[in-house]
Amino acid sequence: MNDMIKMVVVLTVLSSVAGGVLAAVNKGTASQIEAQQLTFVKGPAIKAILAGSSIDPIVNRFKIADGETEQSFFVGKFDGKANTVAFEGFGKGFGGDIGVMVGVNIEDDKLVGAAVTVHTETPGLGAKAKDDPGLVSQFKGLSVTDPVGVTKDGGQITAISGATITSRAVCDAVVQAMNSYQKMKPQIQEEIQKVGK
Amino acid sequence: MPKTIVQEFTKGLWEELPPFRLVLGLCPVLGVTTSMENGLGMGIATTFVLFGSNFLVSMLRSIIPQKVRIACFIIIIAAFVTIVELLMQAYAYPLYLKLGVFIPLIVVNCIVLGRAEAFAYKNKVSYSIADGLGIGIGFTLSLGALGAVRELIGNGSVTVWGDVSYNLLTAFPSYQPFSFMVQAPGAFICLGLMLCVINAVGD
Numbered sequence: 048m049n050d051m052i053k054m055v056v057v058l059t060v061l062s063s064v065a066g067g068v069l070a071a072v073n074k075g076t077a078s079q080i081e082a083q084q085l086t087f088v089k090g091p092a093i094k095a096i097l098a099g100s101s102i103d104p105i106v107n108r109f110k111i112a113d114g115e116t117e118q119s120f121f122v123g124k125f126d127g128k129a130n131t132v133a134f135e136g137f138g139k140g141f142g143g144d145i146g147v148m149v150g151v152n153i154e155d156d157k158l159v160g161a162a163v164t165v166h167t168e169t170p171g172l173g174a175k176a177k178d179d180p181g182l183v184s185q186f187k188g189l190s191v192t193d194p195v196g197v198t199k200d201g202g203q204i205t206a207i208s209g210a211t212i213t214s215r216a217v218c219d220a221v222v223q224a225m226n227s228y229q230k231m232k233p234q235i236q237e238e239i240q241k242v243g244k
Numbered sequence: 245m246p247k248t249i250v251q252e253f254t255k256g257l258w259e260e261l262p263p264f265r266l267v268l269g270l271c272p273v274l275g276v277t278t279s280m281e282n283g284l285g286m287g288i289a290t291t292f293v294l295f296g297s298n299f300l301v302s303m304l305r306s307i308i309p310q311k312v313r314i315a316c317f318i319i320i321i322a323a324f325v326t327i328v329e330l331l332m333q334a335y336a337y338p339l340y341l342k343l344g345v346f347i348p349l350i351v352v353n354c355i356v357l358g359r360a361e362a363f364a365y366k367n368k369v370s371y372s373i374a375d376g377l378g379i380g381i382g383f384t385l386s387l388g389a390l391g392a393v394r395e396l397i398g399n400g401s402v403t404v405w406g407d408v409s410y411n412l413l414t415a416f417p418s419y420q421p422f423s424f425m426v427q428a429p430g431a432f433i434c435l436g437l438m439l440c441v442i443n444a445v446g447d
Contacts, residue, residue, distance in 0.1 A: 054309045061304075062315055065323035072327050076334040083337035142345065167345055 084165070089148060092162035093133050097123035103181075104133060111231050118227060120235060122242045123150070129242045130154050132235060135164060136224025138216035142167035142238045145176070145213065147183070147220035151191060151228055152163035153236060161186040161221060166213075173213035182207055182214060191225040249374045256378025257403050262355050263386045263435070269355040273387060274431040281403050283391030285339045286346060287384025289328045291377065293350050293358060296324040298376030301364040308365070317360040318351070325350045355383065387427045394434050398425030 089106060097104045100123035107122040107129075123131040132180035133150040146164040149158070163177040176182050185204050189195065196202020197217050199211060228235070247255070261268055263273045270288070277283040300320050302310070308316045329347050334342040340347065350356060359379055364372040396402045400421040401411040412419055424430045 050309065050311070055313045057307060057309055058312055058315060058319075065319050069323060069326050072330050076330045078329070079334035080337075083334060087337045087341065170344075243424050 063121070068189055071155070088146075088164045089135070092148040092164045093121050095162050096133050096148060096160040097121065097131060100124050100125070100131070101108060102129070107242050111234045111238065113227060113231065118231070120238070123240055123244075129239050131159055132228075132239065134224060134228070136220040136222070136227065138219030138221075138223065140168055140216035141173050141210075141212045142169065145216045145220055147217055147224065149186065149224045151225075153232070153239065156191045158186050158189045158221075158225075160184075161217075163217065168210070168213050172209075173210040175207050175210060176213050176217055179207070181205075182217060186221055191228055195222050195225070247377050249370055250340075251381055252371050253374040253378040256375065256380070256382040257385070258382075259378070260379065261386060261442075262379055262383045264439055266355075266357065267439070269353045269383065270435075271349065272346050273355065273390065274428070274435065276343055277387055277394055277431060278389055278426045279395045279399075279403060280391040280406060281339070282342055283387035283389075284405065285336070286343055286382060287380070287387040288351070289343075289347060290330065290350055290353065290356070290383055291380025292328055293321060293324045294376040294380040295373065296327075297321045297356055297360050298372040299369065300365040301360045302367060302369045302372035313365060314357075314361070315363075317357060321356050321360065322351045355379065358373040374388075390431075390434060390438060393438065394425045394430060397422050397434075398427075398430060399423075 085105065093104050102122070102124045104121035104123050107124075108119055109122070110117045110119050112118075115231055121133040122129050123133065123233050125131060131150055131152050133148055135146050135148050137144045137146050139145075143166070145166045145168070147161055148164050149161045150159040152159050161183040163183060166174065166177055168174045168176065182204070186195070194202065197203065197204050197206040197211060197218055199206060200215070202218065204214065204218055256262070258265070262268050263270065269290075270284050276286045297317070299321050301317060304320075325348060328350070329340070332343075332347065359376060363375045367375070379413070392402050392404075396410075396412060398421060400413045400419055401409060403409040425434060
């Protein structure tokens with residue numbers, strides 16, 4: 048009996064201490080990780096989508112609160128008008144969350160491009176979503192109100208062969224991004240005015 | 245005869261060199277050694293985890309109950325692996341991207357659990373630290389060596405770390421990179437050949 052209590056106590060204490068330490072490390076590194084992701088992952092994706100922008104989208108960004116989280120928007124300026132925003136949506140992939148950066152022109156509500164940012168998919172299969180532009184290029188020109196899905200589910204996006212789950216997650220991420228765009232459009236227009244000046 | 249701390253440390257460098265002498269922990273050995281830099285990065289991460297888990301397991305060995313020791317080891321190891329993962333994301337993001345899923349997989353690396361169970365749980369803290377560091381550094385060097393051979397043959401050049409690199413093609417312009425070596429089957433063949441060499445050199 049005594050042995051039993053000792054086992055429970057040791058395991059409980061050990062788990063709680065480990066949890067506490069990890070929470071502290073997580074908190075301590077969070078801002079640094081965000082900065083690194085911005086440089087190495089989101090940066091190239093944003094630059095690819097907003098290629099040709101006359102201002103640097105990474106510098107000209109703003110945040111809008113969405114419930115408990117905050118969504119970052121990166122602004123691109125074309126032909127003298129700040130009219131395009133890039134922002135990220137997430138979908139559940141085969142190995143974890145997949146982040147997809149989408150660019151939307153706020154004048155006609157059409158997607159100007161999409162790019163995968165973070166993922167933990169299988170190299171050679173799902174990871175092609177990031178390396179192979181074939182999948183994400185299909186989103187270009189869609190309207191934010193269009194339904195999006197892979198052909199297997201009756202949608203218009205041709206999935207990567209052997210990686211249907213990943214392709215579906217990318218579609219989910221785009222849908223999520225488009226939904227939050229529609230929800231936050233008034234705030235986006237308000238914020239983008241400030242950048243445009 | 246009881247070994248000294250120095251002997252506990254140096255045994256990991258040759259006698260019990262993890263992938264080649266013990267042939268343990270082969271999943272990362274085969275998976276990440278497509279380049280020398282990846283191999284070294286993975287080795288350093290594993291060394292940190294080995295050091296931390298050996299230290300803590302050894303320190304807590306009198307209060308960890310025998311029956312739940314494996315569960316306790318796993319909690320300790322998993323905590324250190326998560327710390328490594330976060331630190332790598334914060335300070336070495338490109339490396340984190342390349343190693344990907346292999347970092348969380350250190351938790352189930354049998355070298356780490358093996359050292360906790362077979363050594364740290366039974367030995368003093370100082371000896372356990374020496375053992376962890378020795379095995380870890382041996383593992384790092386093995387991964388680095390395997391990565392260097394595969395990268396050199398498969399790619400024609402080796403990036404040691406950062407900007408330090410050697411390009412075989414400048415010395416032998418007619419060399420054709422044998423890309424089979426950086427693919428998965430090449431890992432098995434290269435490991436086999438290196439095992440062969442190391443066994444031939446022997447004790």
